[in-house]
Amino acid sequence: MYDFHIVGGGFAGLTLAYKLIQKGAHVLLQDHFHSGSGTIASGALLNPLSGPHLALPTQGGPEYSRIIEDYHSWEQKLSKQLLTPHKHLRVLANDRQKRKLLNNQDKQSFVRVWHNTKEKNIIMPLGAIDILQTYVIDPHSYIRIMKNYLQQQGSYLQEEWDPKQPVKANKTILCMGPFDPFAKESLHYVRGETLIISLKEPLDYILSKGVALIPLNKQHHGKHLYKLGSTYDRYTPLEYKRTTKGREDLLHQLRQFYTGDVQVVGHQYGVRPVGPDRSSLWGLHPDNDKYYILNGMGSKGTLNAPYYADLLITELIS
Ligand SMILES: Cc1cc2nc3c(=O)[nH]c(=O)nc-3n(C[C@H](O)[C@H](O)[C@H](O)COP(=O)(O)OP(=O)(O)OC[C@H]3O[C@@H](n4cnc5c(N)ncnc54)[C@H](O)[C@@H]3O)c2cc1C
CATH class of the missing domain: 3.50.50.60 (FAD/NAD(P)-binding domain)
Known part of the structure; x- marks a missing residue:
């Protein structure tokens, strides 16, 4: 036993x-x-600020940092890398979002303001923030x-x-x-879909605004691959499959902040119970x-x- x-x-x-x-x-x-x-x-994605309100996790900021330390201690014991740190550019949606974020003391330690509004292929008239302590x-x-x-x-x-x-x-x-x-x-069951895509011009950081474009450490026909996710589908009769609607929704959301050439090479789904x-x-x-x-x-x-x-x-x- x-x-x-x-x-x-x-x-x-x-x-x-x-x-x-x-x-x-x-x-x-x-x-x-x-x-x-x-x-x-x-x-x-392990990310301290998420959702439309860039909310801290329910456990709070200090607990988030403690969990990251916990992962690092396993990495030492296992002699393996589990977490990949990434720069994470979050495109700001509106002035209110920016003001609320910058007035919140608890969130400050996770944010660096990105003043540049002119990155190639990125639509960000209000600029972006770099969300620190982001890992994949x-x-x-x-x-x-x-x-x-x-x-x-x-x-x-x-x-x-x-x-x-x-x-x-x-x-x-x-x-x-x-x-x-x-x-x-x-x-409750919330279905989610993700796409694997390749970009003509590589990005070496995570780019997000509602959905996130996450660099993968893999290539397809010489082009770098990214995971694009996710949909959040809780109002269905739950379908255990990928859908054309999921694929189109993800690409539509990406087009709101990224204009470069994109090719879809894979499509996944999964269910997150809550x-x-x-x-x-x-x-x-x-x-x-x-x-x-x-x-x-x-x-x-x-x-x-x-x-x-x-x-x-x-x-x-x-
Ligand atoms: C599209 C999508 C994107 C997501 N993105 C993120 C993200 O960016 N960051 C994040 O932190 N979380 C993310 N999540 C959430 C996260 O993936 C889930 O919360 C997490 O994977 C749940 O893990 P779990 O172990 O509870 O369940 P599962 O991962 O579903 O694992 C259940 C396991 O049980 C096994 N199993 C089932 N039945 C049996 C059986 N009879 N006998 C033996 N084995 C069985 C299955 O094979 C499976 O391995 C995402 C989820 C989805 C769907």
Whole structure:
């Protein structure tokens, strides 16, 4: 018997497994690839100011910086790079947005004003801000690095989980994203689409205004690739597929601030579950008390997964 059996190897499950092993627990993580997982589709941007109001994360600015430090400590232990720092230019939408931002003391430490309004191919009559402490986690490398680590510990099982399987641990924690078979009532599901695009003229920073253009460390026919995301689609009957509308919406939004030549080379979708009132779910499973849950990471999985994993671990270990 293991101490903990974690089902699901996205940001939530992998982060929880890593942190429990660091505490000396005997852990098994079980995952079986399902298309539609949020982690694979994710832009995986770690960004202190987001949304139309450039809001700080609910955890607050100091906690954001602490989580970045936490990631750096894993990088040292694993001898691998997880976070790629990026310059992040956010095009300002209006004067009010700029005023509100510059009058907010808590946000100041994350902002540098970019006075230049004439960057090639960029429409920014009010200028932009550079959002400091922005990072990207490549979801594929994150999964590969964490999976290798768990395999070395004898803690990884690649197999579909079925609730009828014999119990493998004292406590089972479901980190199954949108595929949790019990949490249908407790979670809302927000579908998102992203495009992989190439640009004729490369940009060496993240450019955003509503949607974000994120440089990838990859090329296609000699051109640099970027992830463009994401749509936020919560009012549907949920469709587990990519759509022409998603593709057109993303390109339309990009055209509001970027005029250079763009070619679409890939298109992904994923589902981000979110708990009631946009909160995450952690602790005893609300719909089946045989299990624990870590889910509902919403659109900030990279930030919420380590934060709520810590809270859950305190509960599991006590
Ligand atoms: C389009 C899009 C863009 C996003 N952009 C960002 C971003 O820029 N920054 C950010 O921080 N967050 C972003 N997010 C949110 C983030 O990706 C999610 O919050 C996060 O991935 C959720 O992780 P999870 O582990 O809870 O779920 P998931 O990633 O969905 O993982 C669930 C795992 O469970 C496994 N599984 C399911 N059923 C079974 C079974 N029966 N047996 C075994 N395994 C099973 C699945 O294969 C999967 O690996 C984005 C999400 C989307 C959809």
